[in-house]
Amino acid sequence: MKCSLKYFIFSVVILSLLAGTDAIAQGNRRRTPTSRRNAEFLEKQWWIGVRGGWSYSKAKPGDRYSVFSSTEGEPGSLDKKYNGFKGAGAIAGLELTFTYKTFSLSFQPNYRRQRFSYSNSYEWKDTASVGLFNLQYKQDHQLDYLELPLLFKYDILKNEIKPYVQAGCYYGILSIANKKVEISGTDQASGGTVFKQPDILVGAKDLFIKSSIGFLAGAGVSYDVGNVKVLLDVNYRFGTNTITNRKNRYTNNALSGAGDALDDVKLRNISINLGCLLPMRYVDTNHFRSR
Amino acid sequence: MILFFTACDIRKNKDVKPETFLKIYDHSDITSEYSPYDIQQTVDEGFLILGGRKISDSPFKGVYVMKTDKEGDFVSEQYVSSDYVNPVKQLIKVGNQVFFFCMDRISLETKLMQIDESGNATEVAGLGLLYPLYAALNADNNSLTLLSYNREDKQTVVSKVSTQGIILNRKAFDIGFGDFDAEQAIIEHLSGQGKQLPFFCGQLNGNIYYFNAFYRYTLSLVFFDMLSTDRNPRVGLVQGYQDERVISSLVYKGNGFALSRFAYGDNFFIPDVTLNYAPNTVSSSSDIPGNKMYELKPDANVVLKNCALNNGNVLVYGSDTKAGQIALYFYDVNSGMLLGNKYLGAMNPYTLAGYTVASDKSLVVAGTTWIAGRFPRICIFKVSKEELEEAM
Numbered sequence: 001m002k003c004s005l006k007y008f009i010f011s012v013v014i015l016s017l018l019a020g021t022d023a024i025a026q027g028n029r030r031r032t033p034t035s036r037r038n039a040e041f042l043e044k045q046w047w048i049g050v051r052g053g054w055s056y057s058k059a060k061p062g063d064r065y066s067v068f069s070s071t072e073g074e075p076g077s078l079d080k081k082y083n084g085f086k087g088a089g090a091i092a093g094l095e096l097t098f099t100y101k102t103f104s105l106s107f108q109p110n111y112r113r114q115r116f117s118y119s120n121s122y123e124w125k126d127t128a129s130v131g132l133f134n135l136q137y138k139q140d141h142q143l144d145y146l147e148l149p150l151l152f153k154y155d156i157l158k159n160e161i162k163p164y165v166q167a168g169c170y171y172g173i174l175s176i177a178n179k180k181v182e183i184s185g186t187d188q189a190s191g192g193t194v195f196k197q198p199d200i201l202v203g204a205k206d207l208f209i210k211s212s213i214g215f216l217a218g219a220g221v222s223y224d225v226g227n228v229k230v231l232l233d234v235n236y237r238f239g240t241n242t243i244t245n246r247k248n249r250y251t252n253n254a255l256s257g258a259g260d261a262l263d264d265v266k267l268r269n270i271s272i273n274l275g276c277l278l279p280m281r282y283v284d285t286n287h288f289r290s291r
Numbered sequence: 292m293i294l295f296f297t298a299c300d301i302r303k304n305k306d307v308k309p310e311t312f313l314k315i316y317d318h319s320d321i322t323s324e325y326s327p328y329d330i331q332q333t334v335d336e337g338f339l340i341l342g343g344r345k346i347s348d349s350p351f352k353g354v355y356v357m358k359t360d361k362e363g364d365f366v367s368e369q370y371v372s373s374d375y376v377n378p379v380k381q382l383i384k385v386g387n388q389v390f391f392f393c394m395d396r397i398s399l400e401t402k403l404m405q406i407d408e409s410g411n412a413t414e415v416a417g418l419g420l421l422y423p424l425y426a427a428l429n430a431d432n433n434s435l436t437l438l439s440y441n442r443e444d445k446q447t448v449v450s451k452v453s454t455q456g457i458i459l460n461r462k463a464f465d466i467g468f469g470d471f472d473a474e475q476a477i478i479e480h481l482s483g484q485g486k487q488l489p490f491f492c493g494q495l496n497g498n499i500y501y502f503n504a505f506y507r508y509t510l511s512l513v514f515f516d517m518l519s520t521d522r523n524p525r526v527g528l529v530q531g532y533q534d535e536r537v538i539s540s541l542v543y544k545g546n547g548f549a550l551s552r553f554a555y556g557d558n559f560f561i562p563d564v565t566l567n568y569a570p571n572t573v574s575s576s577s578d579i580p581g582n583k584m585y586e587l588k589p590d591a592n593v594v595l596k597n598c599a600l601n602n603g604n605v606l607v608y609g610s611d612t613k614a615g616q617i618a619l620y621f622y623d624v625n626s627g628m629l630l631g632n633k634y635l636g637a638m639n640p641y642t643l644a645g646y647t648v649a650s651d652k653s654l655v656v657a658g659t660t661w662i663a664g665r666f667p668r669i670c671i672f673k674v675s676k677e678e679l680e681e682a683m
Binding site: 067071123126127135189209211241246247249250255256259 | 300301304305307309310311312313314315316317318319320321322357359363364365368636637638639660662663665666678
């Protein structure tokens with residue numbers, strides 16, 4: 001996933017550079033006084049539209065916790081191994097943007113699914129230190145947020161394909177949270193049997209606090225098809241608060257036997273979004289064209 | 292408005308000090324087996340756990356002591372010398388000192404042991420008695436009542452012992468002979484090979500003491516005067532039947548008793564009852580009506596205490612369910628009404644060892660769990676004051 005993402009970002013940058021060769025020609029077009037007044041008026045525009053995409057998340061652990069406490073003086077052996085940006089989640093939302101010249105203020109409420117996972121591995125040996133029984137737990141978390149981001153956008157170039165950058169902050173409200181535990185292992189004491197137990201799925205909303213805040217930044221390109229602006233962007237979200245509910249860390253009884261207790265976790269997220277915006281003024285193509 | 296609520300939610304989470312935890316103490320040795328017996332809080336708000344461990348030198352369990360910090364994280368453990376075996380399942384706190392009894396592996400003599408703040412157990416004194424079964428703290432908070440078995444004379448012995456290991460008073464009662472081998476049942480209980488029997492003892496008030504042990508070849512509840520000069524003291528008797536119908540726990544409330552009993556696998560909780568314990572009175576435990584607890588294991592282990600919780604005193608019954616959970620039941624100490632209950636443990640089986648009320652009014656419960664359904668390990672649940680209030 002990381003390789004395809006890098007390739008995509010590289011493509012966006014190259015397209016932006018190619019689009020820039022047209023910029024000088026555009027700037028030299030002559031305007032009449034009437035068209036200049038119209039152009040000044042039309043430099044302000046409200047846009048409304050929809051956007052959707054995919055989201056890849058990662059959990060950044062702070063303080064570590066576990067139900068298991070090692071009596072062998074090896075607390076590090078109990079640390080969870082977090083997976084990177086894996087497990088896609090969907091995004092769907094709206095966009096309301098006010099544009100003035102090359103600057104825009106954009107409000108993009110959306111409903112997004114963020115997934116992160118980690119794993120633990122435990123082993124029990126006999127006195128000859130030959131591994132006899134090992135157990136792997138993989139814990140997959142799925143968090144649905146209603147998110148309210150506010151961004152500033154800057155159109156780098158005003159061409160047919162307009163590259164832009166954006167940055168801002170967001171506030172998310174937790175809507176649903178679920179957790180799935182996959183348990184597998186090897187029992188050499190019984191003859192080397194590899195086993196897999198049925199997955200356990202539990203509601204996990206009480207393990208997380210309601211709020212998630214952070215900053216985001218990204219880049220994208222937009223293309224005008226008649227009056228409609230089609231855009232494609234990539235954003236990186238940097239969560240600033242611990243989303244783990246520290247008070248309820250040990251209260252999820254259903255998973256206590258797996259030795260699981262959430263670390264103090266902050267979220268990181270990469271999302272790829274496709275959007276479609278309509279201008280709210282001069283939707284009649286005779287009076288306005290978006291370029 | 293949103294920013295205001297955001298700040299409250301996030302700031303509250305940042306400032307919160309978690310008051311609940313579950314800890315399972317694991318060791319990677321597949322042959323390790325630990326059986327917790329009791330738990331006490333230390334002055335530094337950490338916890339001491341007394342347990343048993345398998346040893347090769349004796350059929351009796353060796354002594355194991357663990358120390359944790361206040362968050363329940365493991366600090367240290369002591370494999371007490373295998374010269375000491377059969378730890379009696381009560382950790383008794385006298386002021387800031389913690390004591391327990393065990394047995395010499397060779398001579399079977401009862402030993403009084405003390406555990407210091409850092410979790411090191413040392414011998415205080417040998418008592419000259421054999422086969423310790425149960426111990427309790429007396430009302431003066433400075434002496435202990437010890438229940439033991441004299442195999443030579445076939446007697447149940449109840450002793451008042453100082454914290455220096457000096458026997459202050461003692462009374463002995465024949466276990467009796469009949470159609471049931473009481474001695475065999477005691478030995479199987481001590482070795483862990485047979486049914487675990489609900490032995491207990493204590494001071495009722497003044498000179499009146501009680502024990503639940505074999506008397507007339509039946510596990511019965513016996514009240515007696517410790518200062519009686521009679522060779523065969525007159526007793527108030529609540530008779531059981533062999534080891535099948537017995538009282539399994541008891542608390543004296545001052546104006547009555549709370550107790551539990553089992554009969555042929557069925558368990559009963561009786562949070563408020565009056566018992567006639569005057570000398571020469573005889574009654575039967577099976578005549579005591581109570582709440583039948585269908586969900587508990589047959590002839591379940593019950594730990595009953597009168598605890599200072601929830602801004603008052605509450606009777607706490609702890610036991611093991613057929614579903615493999617630890618169950619806590621809370622009863623009003625005066626009316627005997629059920630206030631609520633709470634279940635601890637999931638995914639793997641859990642059984643109760645003991646519990647204590649911590650300095651922050653939470654309940655700290657020690658038990659055994661089987662990791663992956665296979666490996667017995669010590670666990671601790673800390674149930675916060677808030678959770679207890681919700682349960683009640």
